[in-house]
Amino acid sequence: MIIRQFFIPGISHSSYLVGGTGSCLIIDPSRDTDQYLIAAREEGMKIVGILETHLHADFISGHLDIAEKTGSPIYMPERAQALFPHVPVQRGSIITIEDIRIEVRETPGHTPEHVSYVLILQSRSDSPVAVFCGDTLFVGDVGRPDLFPGSSQELASELFTSLHKELMTLPDHCEVYPAHAAGSFCGRSLATKRTSTIGYEKIANPALAIPDRDSFVLSLTSDMPPAPDHFSRCTEVNRRGPVLLAELPDLKALSANEVRLMLESGVAEVVDIRRYDSFGGIHIPASLNIDSEANFATNAGWIVRPDINQILVGYNPKQVADAVVMMHRTGIDSITGYLSGGIQNWVQSGLKTDNVRIISVHELASLMESEPELLILDVRATIEYAGYHTPGSINIPWPDLRTRHSEIRNSGLVVVICGSGVRAGMACSILKRAGHHNVVNVAGGYIGWIAAGFNQRLT
Known part of the structure; x- marks a missing residue:
């Protein structure tokens, strides 16, 4: 058996390939799906299923893209009521590939429909060897329950049950593979370590040390960090099924005058992805500045409108292309193009500029x-x-x-x-x-x- 972890900085997302000798599953995939296809090919395996622990709020999942490319079924929590073809799973559901048995446990709390996947390597033991717990349990923290207005108290109480009645009943040696690490807004104080064990979390996770339900609920519903705007959008996008990346239009290189006309007609906005000092020196008036090197996906998801055409201004086409990938991660698909030649093209076209001292x-x-x-x-x-x-x-x-x-x-x-x-x-x-x-x-x-x-x- 092999477990490969894929980690995306910025959104601090972890996804996984779990494989036997010739077949594998992908768990909680990102929209960057080529990495899974390449990894499966490197391991000599065929992707035979995509497992989702829950409807992710902080990123757009790649489940449909992988299914389109491989023909693999998508396993989703039944309570998610997903609107695309899938295999619904609930408590007691079992998924098997080769000698790997995966048992489904319902672990609501971070979200109402959340499940965890408990892995048993049957050729070695009947004891669970790993749990893919999504956003229920992190290294050093637990999932936040406040993403659904009006339901935080109820979800926090359910999270307490999920942790103590479901996950903490697993053996101490059971490895913990969460969907996020430090830097994610899906918790409050996640550790930088990306995997753990049930036994270690029992002795070192502050949230698990809270002795009673009422204190736990109070702790998990007080002083939580703000949730970026895209958190309120991504859950529903993932439930409906994201647009396939292959169906999005190609990015256009736009002249300065093409950009000017789009701005004057009110059909587009500008996102300047350069550093703050470059932006301060000179920029297109009314541009948003979001540095592409500083947690760009989350910041863009937070303040960029997904319902209007976006035009990027960067240093070069490579930087722009990388920024587009990051924007797609948080559901910003309305990117029309980029300013060809960058800000130098704009100023040499004699167009108005602004600056920040x-x-x-x-x-x-x-x-x-x-x-x-x-x-x-x-x-x-x-x-x-x-x-x-x-x-x-x-x-x-x-x-x-x-x-x-x-x-x-x-x-x-x-x-x-x-x-x-x-x-x-x-x-x-x-x-x-x-x-x-x-x-x-x-x-x-x-x-x-x-x-x-x-x-x-x-x-």
């Missing part, structure tokens, strides 16, 4: 001395702001500026700061799109601020 942490320190009424906008998460911040600053997490930008005064300088400058770059682009033009970004953010020795100016 960027200052150093030393300039910020001087401004704080000379302008006591200076508005410093901290766009980090609330929990980060509570840890430390510059005195007198206000905190609005960067995605919230889409609806809370009116809380920012529209006169006087607004200094935007985050941890490094990346989130502040996104925040500045949101503010400029909303009509706040006197904004500056602090290069290096609090990392640079602390490195420069200004720690004493934090509270």
Whole structure:
């Protein structure tokens, strides 16, 4: 038997190939399906099934794409009520390939329909050797139950039962293969380690140490991090069945004037995927800035509208192509094309541009001395702001500026700061799109601020 893990940074997603000698299953696949076909070919195996633990909220699954390419059946939780051809599974369902027996356990809590797949290698033992637990149990954490408005209390209670009555009854040696690791918004404090065992989680997972149901529910429904916008879309897309990637239109290289006409007619928006410093120097007016090297898939899923044509501006076609793959992961399929020749093509066409002034942490320190009424906008998460911040600053997490930008005064300088400058770059682009033009970004953010020795100016 072989188990191969596939990990995607950014969305921190783990999927798996489980195989015998000539056949294999794919569990919780991403939309990047070629990797599974290549792996199966390398192992000399045929893909004979696709297993989904639940309707994923944080990414678009590749189950239909793999089924289209291989003819393999898709196994889905019966309670998911999926609208595409599939084999429904529930408690007691059994899937067998060669000498591998997979038993289905219902483990609701993160989502109502969640199941886990318990693997038994029958040629070795009748004892479970591994569990593919999706987002029920992580290394060092458990799945969040608050993604369904009005159901978090009930789901948290169900999660307590799923963990203690289903997963923790497995033998200590049973290996744990979750669908996410640190960096995912599907939990609160996932470990960077990507696999574990039931026994180790029993002694080292803080959520499992909570002794009673009421305390567990309170813990899992309090102070959860915000969920990105695409979480409210991906579940339903995965239930209906995503559009096959092969059916999406090819990406077009657009001239500056083609982009201008689309923007003027209101049928498209621009996403600038360059670094915040490049974006600050010069960009197309009203562009959103999302650095393609900084958790791009999640950030794009959070603020990019999937219902309007999107035009990308990047450094080169390779960067654009990579960004398109990442956007597809979180359900942004409305990408019309990219600006051929990048921003240089735009400026050489004599078209209007905008910019964001960027200052150093030393300039910020001087401004704080000379302008006591200076508005410093901290766009980090609330929990980060509570840890430390510059005195007198206000905190609005960067995605919230889409609806809370009116809380920012529209006169006087607004200094935007985050941890490094990346989130502040996104925040500045949101503010400029909303009509706040006197904004500056602090290069290096609090990392640079602390490195420069200004720690004493934090509270």
